[in-house]
Amino acid sequence: MNEKGADRLLALFADARLTPTQRRIAHALIQHAGAAAWLSAAEVADLAGVSQPSVTRFATALGLDGYPALRQLLREAAGPGVTETPGGKPNDVQHAVRHEAANLERLAGDLADAGRLAAAAAPLAGSRPLPVLGLRAAAPLAAYFGFFAAKVLPDVRVLDTGGTLLTDRLEQARAAGATAMLAIVLPRYPREALDALAEARALGLHTVVITDSPVSPAAEPAAHVLTARVGAGLVFDLHTAPMTLAMVLLQAICDAVPEETQRRLEEFESSAARRQVFVP
Incomplete structure (x- = not known):
């Protein structure tokens, strides 16, 4: 996840007064930001275990125009991905360790x-x-x-x-x-x-x-x-x-x-x- 975008997401979620259902959506988006950035509102609803209208209301509760604006924010947070190193692309385990760093x-x-x-x-x-x-x-x-x-x-x-x-x-x-x-x-x-x-x-x-x-x-x-x-x-x-x-x-x-x-x-x-x- 792009650090600048992640900070923007966390700040946006932390400053909003969210219902328990909306907090579930926020947590699901943070945990799965890379994948969620390319999902529909219905797919995000399935990911968070809520209804599709709840996802739409969540986006507006954040002061956004709707779910498309939220998805664009998620795509910015996801960043450009991992670049290759001299030894080739990192494997999954290396990626996990680097993420911990x-x-x-x-x-x-x-x-x-x-x-x-x-x-x-x-x-x-x-x-x-x-x-x-x-x-x-x-x-x-x-x-x-x-x-x-x-x-x-x-x-x-x-x-x-x-x-x-x-x-x-x-x-x-x-x-x-x-x-x-x-x-x-x-x-x-x-x-x-x-x-x-x-x-x-x-x-x-x-x-x-x-x-x-x-x-x-x-x-x-x-x-x-x-x-x-x-x-x-x-x-x-x-x-x-x-x-x-x-x-x-x-x-x-x-x-x-x-x-x-x-x-x-x-x-x-x-x-x-x-x-x-x-x-x-």
Whole structure:
């Protein structure tokens, strides 16, 4: 996707007040911009699982003259395609990896506003305990974040399984003093994750969400939304940029409580040396 065109699309979608159905259309167009640029309104409707009139109303809700104008915008975003390299055209795997590199480059640009990251980190740094939600595809990212966050925060609770116990654990965290929650919500968005976000808000928790797009269904109920694109070039999604964003957020949490971070890291190193956790 052409970077300038992609930025234009994301800005257009993010600034509009979209209904849940229209958010589904926006997400489908972002995820499949290269193909959608050449589809009819009916084919886009099938792609998003909505009706054809919904696609037409979506285009007008964006302030465009109609679907043809939206399709032209998509074609501009799609760009001219991949050019040949000295070794010939990249294969599908190379293309997927290069797309991940582009996702990281875009993330680096988005992180230019350090104040926005610090604002999201501050409530997480002060929450005792800190619940970290990640279901299905996001569960490994939540576990990875939680593993390292536990080295600098005294009580990190990774919530990586759904069911009725999930609400129990949220209520227990709130009763124990939690004031904020980090949620990692990635495609395909689990209904249980969205329900847990709603429950967290009802409990009075300050919610920070890492997701893939400003039009993600997880973005609307969150106090702070941080986005990193998911790679869709292989059979299963690539989460390189979201994982990087999670660790950048953890760095910002450490920066928010530097003395506690240093003290707990020193305590861990002393304990690890005493127990001979690592091979010399």
